[in-house]
Amino acid sequence: MWKIGNIEINSRVVLAPMAGISNSAFRRIAKEMGCGLVYAEMVSDKAITYKNKKTIDMLQMTEDERPIAQQIFGSDVDSFVEAAKFIYENMKPDIIDINMGCPVPKVSIRAQAGSGLLKHPEKIKEIVSAVVKSVPIPVTVKIRSGWDKDSINAVEVAKICEEAGASAITVHGRTRSQGYSGKVDLDIIKKVKESVSIPVIGNGDVVDIESAKKMLDYTGVDAIMIGRGSLGNPWIFKELNEYFEKGIIIPKPTPQERIDMIFHHMDYLKEIKSEKIVCLELRTHIAYYIKGLKDASFYKNKIYQTKSINDIILLLNEYRKELGD
Numbered sequence: 426m427w428k429i430g431n432i433e434i435n436s437r438v439v440l441a442p443m444a445g446i447s448n449s450a451f452r453r454i455a456k457e458m459g460c461g462l463v464y465a466e467m468v469s470d471k472a473i474t475y476k477n478k479k480t481i482d483m484l485q486m487t488e489d490e491r492p493i494a495q496q497i498f499g500s501d502v503d504s505f506v507e508a509a510k511f512i513y514e515n516m517k518p519d520i521i522d523i524n525m526g527c528p529v530p531k532v533s534i535r536a537q538a539g540s541g542l543l544k545h546p547e548k549i550k551e552i553v554s555a556v557v558k559s560v561p562i563p564v565t566v567k568i569r570s571g572w573d574k575d576s577i578n579a580v581e582v583a584k585i586c587e588e589a590g591a592s593a594i595t596v597h598g599r600t601r602s603q604g605y606s607g608k609v610d611l612d613i614i615k616k617v618k619e620s621v622s623i624p625v626i627g628n629g630d631v632v633d634i635e636s637a638k639k640m641l642d643y644t645g646v647d648a649i650m651i652g653r654g655s656l657g658n659p660w661i662f663k664e665l666n667e668y669f670e671k672g673i674i675i676p677k678p679t680p681q682e683r684i685d686m687i688f689h690h691m692d693y694l695k696e697i698k699s700e701k702i703v704c705l706e707l708r709t710h711i712a713y714y715i716k717g718l719k720d721a722s723f724y725k726n727k728i729y730q731t732k733s734i735n736d737i738i739l740l741l742n743e744y745r746k747e748l749g750d
């Protein structure tokens with residue numbers, strides 16, 4: 426058990442915010458698999474202040490996802506505050522998270538939001554303290570190691586965030602220029618952990634027991650955040666919990682369990698999305714769920730041609746038969 430502010434969290438493994446992925450359906454599955462804390466995908470502060478319907482719809486969350494953090498990206502103090510208040514009052518998440526890691530040019534360069542904020546430490550202080558004052562729940566910040574290799578400033582930024590009242594920091598050990606390439610820098614995560622007294626969540630390239638153990642042991646972080654390693658593999662939360670809590674290595678999911686999980690994921694998606702969107706989103710997830718199984722690319726291609734949920738169900742049932750017991 427560890428805590429962010431007064432929020433108790435019962436596993437050291439956390440789900441990363443992932444745009445287009447970490448919606449309520451995926452988060453519920455992660456929680457069922459033992460994930461300690463889920464981060465909802467980022468929403469734009471401006472879009473919230475304009476009451477953009479698509480953005481407001483993205484805020485959907487269910488009780489079984491708690492504790493949950495809602496992430497916001499932006500660059501303007503007033504919109505950040507207005508968005509945080511709106512989200513707190515309407516959705517009552519347990520935590521508000523501020524995005525200072527998004528590398529997408531539209532966000533980081535044009536809007537000076539996401540990782541663009543890393544270049545403006547004075548603005549970071551202003552934003553974090555204003556958001557902290559505006560809501561009665563913990564505020565966390567997710568950062569990268571820096572803008573580029575010549576301006577690695579995660580330690581400085583983390584200290585500013587702590588001083589401004591942030592309750593925890595997540596560090597993705599890559600610079601903005603690296604995007605998702607290269608290897609995660611565990612040294613910078615370790616340095617941040619040694620520099621602040623609020624909890625630090627280490628993030629980047631955790632995909633299995635070995636990488637999780639390395640992140641925890643080497644950096645000393647309070648928790649680890651998993652993004653891509655959970656795609657098609659929500660079992661990773663259970664695998665890591667069992668290993669860290671009991672020293673047990675659980676068996677990998679069987680092909681049948683993988684197909685069952687797709688149906689389960691589909692049911693949750695159907696609760697929140699239109700049929701068209703369910704089909705589109707599910708395609709991506711199915712590709713991950715079946716990766717490495719017999720005839721996976723054949724079925725992946727067939728699933729990409731489907732136009733209805735019913736077509737997907739028929740194909741999955743056919744695939745399930747082919748995979749046998």
Ligand SMILES: Cc1cc2nc3c(=O)[nH]c(=O)nc-3n(C[C@H](O)[C@H](O)[C@H](O)COP(=O)(O)O)c2cc1C
Nearest residue numbers: 441442443444466467597629630631651652653654
């Ligand atoms: C598809 C995708 C969408 C992402 N969206 C967000 C986001 O909305 N907010 C954010 O802070 N990070 C986002 N990230 C970054 C992840 O949260 C995480 O920091 C990064 O993937 C490194 O962790 P990993 O190696 O475990 O995937 C996204 C990553 C991916 C792959």
